Amino acid sequence: MPNPKRIAVIPGDGIGPEVMPEAVKVLTASGANLELSHFDWGADRFLAEGVTVPQDGFTALDRDFDAILVGAFGDPRVPSNIHAKEILLGMRFKMDLYANVRPVRLLDSSLCPLKGATPADIDFVVIRENTEGMYSDVGGVFKQGTPDEIAVQEDINTRKGVERIVRYAFDYCERHSKHDGTQRERVLMCDKSNAMTHAGGLWQRVFKEVSEEYPQITTQHMYVDALCLQMVRDPRQFDVIVTNNMFGDIITDLAAGLQGGLGMAASGNIHPGKTSMFEPVHGSAPPIAGKKMANPFGAILTAAMMLSHLGLKEQAEKIEAAVLEAVKQKRTTHDLGGALTTSESGDWLAERVAVGSAQSR
Numbered sequence: 001m002p003n004p005k006r007i008a009v010i011p012g013d014g015i016g017p018e019v020m021p022e023a024v025k026v027l028t029a030s031g032a033n034l035e036l037s038h039f040d041w042g043a044d045r046f047l048a049e050g051v052t053v054p055q056d057g058f059t060a061l062d063r064d065f066d067a068i069l070v071g072a073f074g075d076p077r078v079p080s081n082i083h084a085k086e087i088l089l090g091m092r093f094k095m096d097l098y099a100n101v102r103p104v105r106l107l108d109s110s111l112c113p114l115k116g117a118t119p120a121d122i123d124f125v126v127i128r129e130n131t132e133g134m135y136s137d138v139g140g141v142f143k144q145g146t147p148d149e150i151a152v153q154e155d156i157n158t159r160k161g162v163e164r165i166v167r168y169a170f171d172y173c174e175r176h177s178k179h180d181g182t183q184r185e186r187v188l189m190c191d192k193s194n195a196m197t198h199a200g201g202l203w204q205r206v207f208k209e210v211s212e213e214y215p216q217i218t219t220q221h222m223y224v225d226a227l228c229l230q231m232v233r234d235p236r237q238f239d240v241i242v243t244n245n246m247f248g249d250i251i252t253d254l255a256a257g258l259q260g261g262l263g264m265a266a267s268g269n270i271h272p273g274k275t276s277m278f279e280p281v282h283g284s285a286p287p288i289a290g291k292k293m294a295n296p297f298g299a300i301l302t303a304a305m306m307l308s309h310l311g312l313k314e315q316a317e318k319i320e321a322a323v324l325e326a327v328k329q330k331r332t333t334h335d336l337g338g339a340l341t342t343s344e345s346g347d348w349l350a351e352r353v354a355v356g357s358a359q360s361r
């Protein structure tokens with residue numbers, strides 16, 4: 001038997017510690033050979049000890065684990081959100097997890113607010129640059145508190161950063177199929193180069209250059225405002241979308257709306273060959289925390305994405321099939337039209353996955 005994959009589990013804040021046990025339940029039921037280690041990073045620890053990330057925390061994650069599974073960060077008791085920034089952005093930036101991969105897939109027509117949309121219409125992936133852009137927090141505030149106050153927030157785009165994310169998107173397109181089994185074949189670059197000409201110009205030039213290495217892949221381009229309109233009017237046209245940090249953040253919330261809401265969306269923060277981190281797209285959702293109503297599917301699909309990344313595809317597929325079945329049978333939380341609590345929803349899935357595991361042994 002091969003060595004177990006070592007997973008760092010960091011539930012975090014708000015609904016994070018509610019959805020994460022459900023993801024762990026389902027991972028265990030899948031029969032995947034995993035060794036899980038739990039970390040208490042988050043608001044409680046920060047408020048008790050003043051520690052956001054323990055010394056050498058990121059180095060240890062990188063050195064000792066094959067992957068990291070995260071819940072969510074953010075707590076109203078920490079209005080500055082400093083712990084969330086240091087943990088989450090710290091992982092993305094300091095561990096150089098430059099590709100944020102967000103699959104957008106409609107499992108069942110009933111989940112989509114678009115009239116007549118079917119699963120065949122919505123099956124695309126957003127590849128978001130994860131280490132630069134407007135989220136680099138470069139800039140400053142001058143003359144604060146005066147009528148002459150100036151706030152500068154720089155948009156950092158490096159040749160290296162843009163090139164590696166664009167190449168990641170083409171490689172992704174080349175290596176992945178859609179859920180109907182057909183090959184992915186189009187990469188669309190989304191920017192706002194008509195207004196933001198300096199950064200946009202770099203993205204345009206790099207996209208053109210890199211695309212020449214992939215003549216079999218069709219290229220497309222859209223300004224981010226047009227893309228938002230098209231995502232709602234005709235999502236079928238999208239296949240692989242590559243974009244910067246901020247546009248990626250925004251359009252994937254819109255995209256989550258197409259697949260049933262934030263409770264359904266999964267993501268991976270990836271640096272090929274290094275320890276990568278997987279987290280649901282949703283945040284800590286303070287308004288629903290502690291109410292047993294958080295949908296655990298985003299976290300569970302994220303766990304499946306992590307298994308796939310680690311080469312445990314069979315177990316990942318079992319989990320995805322069980323989620324699909326749960327949606328069809330309305331064995332879900334309220335946001336998807338069901339009547340189950342978070343843990344009842346996880347229990348149902350875990351049972352289903354365990355039956356599948358026993359049958360395949």
Ligand code: ATP
Nearest residue numbers: 074262263282283284285286287288293294295335
């Ligand atoms: P962040 O800024 O941390 O990304 P956000 O502002 O995008 O967070 P979320 O915390 O993701 O906000 O949640 C926004 C709202 O979406 C919640 O208040 C809740 O109504 C809904 N929501 C988010 N996640 C879930 C979930 N797993 N299940 C059900 N509803 C959810």
